[in-house]
Amino acid sequence: MRIWNGAAGPLQVVAKGVFARGVLAKGLAPSAGRAVSRSGLRERTRLMALLAELWSQQVLARLGGRTMALGYVPVPVPERLLIAPQDLRTGDATLASEIYSGRFAFAGKVMLLDGRTPFELVPPSVEWAEALHGFGWLRHLKAAGTTIARANARSLVGDFMRDPGKARAVAARPDVAARRIISWLTQATFLLQDADHDFYRRFMRSLARQVRQLRRMANDAPDGQPRMLAVTALVFAGLCMSDQGRLLKAADKRLSEELDRQILPDGGPLTRNPGMLIELLLDLLPLRQAFTARNQPAPPALMNAVDRMMPMLRFFRHGDGAFAHFHGMGHTAADQLATILAFDDARGAPVANAPYSGYQRLDARALMVIADTGPPPPAMASWEAHASCLAFEFSSGRHRIVINCGVPEVHREMWRQVARSTAAHSTAVIADTSSCRFLQGGSMTRIFGAPIVSGPKHVDVQRGTRNNALLLRASHDGYAEPFGLIHQRSFRLAMEGNRLDGEDVFKAAEEGAKLPAETFAIRFHLHPSVTVERLDDPHTALLSLPNGEAWAFAAPHVPLGVEESVDLAAAGGPRRTAQLVLSGEVVRTPRVIWTFVRTREAQSVPPGRPPARG
Template identity: 50%
Template sequence: MAYRRRLSTLILGRFARNLKARVSAGSVAVSRLWPGRTDRLIIAPHDLRTADATRAAEIYAGRFVFAGKIVTCHGRSIFDYAPPSEDWEVALLGFGWLRHLRAADTAITRANARSLVDDWISNMSHNRPVGRRPDVLARRVISLLSQAPLVLSDTDGRFYRRYLRGLTREIRSLRYITPDIADGVPRLQVLIALCYASLCLANQARHIRATSRKLSDELARQILADGGHISRNPGALIELMIDLLPLRQTFAARNIAPPPALLNAIDRMMPMLRFFRHGDGSFALFNGMSSAPSDLLATLLAYDDTHGNPMASMPHTGYQRLDAGTMTVIVDTGPPPPPSVSDEAHAGCLSFEMSVAGCRVVVNCGIPATGRENWRSFARGTAAHSTVTYRETSSCQFVERTSMKRFLNGAPIVSGPARVEHYREVGAEGVMLNMSHDGYQSRFGVTHRRVLMVAADGSRLDGEHTVAPAPGARLKGSDTGYAVRFHLHPAVKASRLTDARGVMLVLPNREVWTFEALDDKVELEDSVFLAGNDGPRRTVQIVIRQDARHTASVRWSFVRSPSSPAATVARRSARNQAELPL
């Protein structure tokens, strides 16, 4: 019933968006013929994204490198070339690369920027479907506004007017396609772009109040009380903060008080940036999070006035953090997000990541920053997360039919854990987190319970998994196998010990840790780390397989070893010999 109810809600919502889009289609066509009046640019917002002046030389030479793909134009317009990938086209048509030309700040790069922008706004045949996507259009509007000083420097009045007409046409199109915007981050990005437009251009002041109100309402709905995003994707915070912080500055530059909802949202989101960070500065990989540039995170955190320690619990977004000594453990303790914003969500309930002394040890596989379609199905499954997989299935169910995914423009979650419980207890020996979820209960009759215990000095992490029927229920089916998975970061060197009950781990800082499961056999299997800056990387995972009908619980531990790798192996061998029966 829950599956059908969620699917019906998604279908009805898509029908409503399609209807609104058709009604507004005529208005979009009129907006292109009558773009409106604006005679000058008042202010250009600041772009916080990192710029690389060396990229300007590549663009001037006709080499456009985006999303791992290269297109070289030989005297032709770059907009006439068939894109090698959708990610490449999104980057090109978002015009964010203008910041690299501005970083070079030479007469040649300014002329190059004008030529490329003029090519775009003067030829409507360039306007391909990807370029009309609301999120791409919003990014292009923000880029053209923020990089206007580069494009309009040393130009004549004729080009200035043509630039403003083209920009105004884009803004009016963005206003009219609002009903067809997907929920979540794209909707906020469009409203942010419209707020920028109303603040930065003359004769747009009448839109400031209306767009500010819409943005405030959407921020109040999408940014939860603890500062997390409704999609539960940590990456959404970065995408939004990189635009919201300059927007706050733009309001101040116009001597207009920023909406209270904007200020409150930024104040709530900033602690969440610290919450998801590991010791090496990377973000935990949950619900669609990929690699995050360290320089971008450093830029955002420079705006944090509190500089406090990360909070321990984010109950509204559904995450817990355990810190002890040099150890950090971040755990997903929340149900799936609402279906309308679950296109990127993963089936990783009760999964965790662990880092020690700035080295990531246990991770989730994550998802690549580009080329996601090749990995999306695997990356969203429970098996790509450091948690329990029952009968090699995921704790969530996704829309699978190709026709339905095409209609919904994605594969949202239609069923998953409905009841996720967690209890945190702090004692003299450390912090214990007791959790459970019912994602497998309706299909297989089992509940997954997990207990994590972090020692007070951060020297060990103990855990226990229980896969058993709920009270009054029974196991369904003859296959009752489950697997406990721990995906390791590629920088960790893992070696299974001779007793097959443990794994020795050597971290990049040469610390030695031992994974132990004395009651169960441990396997090292292939895995893949998808969120690397250089693309997917091969790694390994620790796997413990059991049968819920015979062994309902599995206990394990990660323990820091005070000795070298060789001494650790010798110590365990001696202990195993001592335990042999006479």
């Protein structure tokens, strides 16, 4: 095993021609030969302590009474299904014809059956296999609503019941099995209508067998969304399948425990991934309705968790409806988010302070700043967390200006190391090294993934108002051990909604110590819709938005560079964009001041015509 410091490294994407110039070479690559940490012995000691903690948590999870109760509860083959839950995810009837013709397009890959079942194919990617074996595509066949689509759906389900095929290991994973169980239950009415007795009995036996397997593996799912999904699927099974009183009681208790642990008091998720809120609510809201349909009270933990999560949906939204890109958040599915928000009766203003989740939000008229002001999540829940402390996103009205790179919808493994690095976020990077270190390689990663081994432990946050402006100041010690530095960042957002002032300060971690002779790069990744124009002043750039609005970015006394970047979370796949970079040496420039000022209001731009340059 080894520890990875979060820099991009020599990625295969360069050979594949994906933004080889600038993005990796300038913005996200590590300096050659730099050590991960200057205190190797302490790093190894901490790593061994972390692994011991991870092992102990795994053992305790298996030996604990709650897991034993769920893992051994009987699951008889049901005589019938009592209810079919609602599926809040949108089905597309046009995709049903593609499936019927033998064209299976998932996760950016297309496979043709050519007379075979889809399960006989060698999957082109793990993501493709996850989508296939999760059976979420049944909703498209249901949306078609035809007799042919129903027969096709039954045939494909029957193919899986006979033989899961080449990707049986993926199909058996707890998170994939949970998604498949939920998909079968939500589409049961569609599948079983006019079905013969033989298919009906095989379907019930297969469903019971999968639930038995899942209840034993629920705690093997990675912490966070996968484990929550597994427990949620078991509660669905207990509610929908007849003769499952003991399963429902045990799964209900386990779900309450996970919700109390994973949904923090301010409504944010333990993993700190905003996208987890959307995925969870798409399942928890129908689960809440399923309890009502069975004339049973929903567990208080479920009701309370939903009530806490709803306001956080608005917390992470920019003016264009997209979520901020933090800790694994990718492209925002607008239709799914709109469906969830329709269940929000309060429809109040978003909270500004989310201290348990580790985020802060500043709003001034149409301007918005969302900042990551928290340490990494606990080790067991950090397998997809990013080194993004003090990163921020900035938007004006319906237009995002400063973003983080985010993660793509497909090919996530190819971009994972780049996306998790500090350089992929709009914050300061010291010596091309991330503020977190990640476990990488070896047998441990097959068990635990790539959790964060070390990073910021103390993040101090202060906010207030002064002189008609919103103020936010935060600092983190993620660079204290490798470089003896504390990074402090301050924001001042004018309440008139026309200016954002920022300051980055590098201080010695120990009082009286000298600042190290290390380089820094303060990065501001721009949304692809933003056009950058360099001015004669080497410290200033003009930013133009699609609506004609213009902003000037200035950083006195610090060289300003404009380099290539990439928006990984863009709809349709990664898109080229630009980043503003302020660079220097910590010992020479320990304090950097920068400003965004609006220089031109939005204009009425005729369709198809670019805004005029100012």
